[in-house]
Amino acid sequence: MYAAILIGLILSIMPREGSIKSVFLTKNAEFTLFSEAPIENIEAVSKSGYGIINIENGEVQFGVSIRSFRFRKSLMQEHFNENYMESDKFPAAKFKGKINTPIDISKDGEYSVIVTGDLEVHGITQKRSVPGTIKVSNGQLEINTVFDVKCRDHQIKIPALVFKNVAETIKITLKGTFSTVT
Template identity: 55%
Template sequence: MKYICLILLAWLSIKNQASQDLYACKNVKVSLFSSAPLEDITASTSTGTSVYNPATGDLAFSVNIRSFQFPKSLMQEHFNENYMESDKYPKATFKGKIKETIDVTKNGTYPVTATGDLQVHGVTQTRTITGTAVVNNGTVSLSSEFMVKCADHKIEIPTLVFKKIAESIKMNVSGTYTVAKSS
């Protein structure tokens, strides 16, 4: 995990050499929810990593697919082996930019929109994702809820189980960022 965070920090540092603070979160929480006629499926992880540069709006995020925990071990096994092919596609990532400027020196709640590349299951889609930023005494909390269509990322759902897994999965992502580096 430290390696992933260092890569994200390096990517943002190289991208913009100007003097500024970068914000990092090493425990981004990600949950997924699939509502289907026969069964609801939930899973979560709190091991995502992310870096945010408030001066440029750059945002990078990564989560290890195998870190998702399910209430039933068989669900977890099927998720990793049959649908997400976690050995072949071990991570989901987002690299983009928050459109709005967030004043990290002023406490408040800000609606935000991030546009960038979401890569899941080896397939990259350009996405615009809405969310909320909350600044509180030097920390920045980012959160979002959005849908991911399985077909958009070539995640195949066998017809035998199509009533157990929804075609779109609801994702919730949240993290609290603190200053990671001053240039």
């Protein structure tokens, strides 16, 4: 099923005419969640996110399976999936948007960008403008971004009993190396 979704996303973002060399893909983007709270900091990492970037029209799509995040403690992972994110009901987080800065893929360099679009987490979609960098190097794109997500913006409930364990605002880091679709 994952492969079918990925193929559908690639086809939806590909240019109707022109060079396929303007479409870049990764299937192993790294997403990190970080919660800084008084009792303990919590970090989780997924290295199986996907991303598609169409440089020609600026369209981007990113996504990650919620269950793919790994925590230091198995109990944290269980609570994350069952109590907070409800992974069975909301299996993925997704972003679809547009790069607001032109990128010249014909020469190596680093670009500061703002990507504007829709972030869907926990079944709730919010408009977002996310800063980041895109580095063009040897025909590949390296992307990096760090942004915050407020739990309440996506109706993720943090029980009062654990408010000192889980932050209301979660820092998200996304890193990935993208290659052209061939």
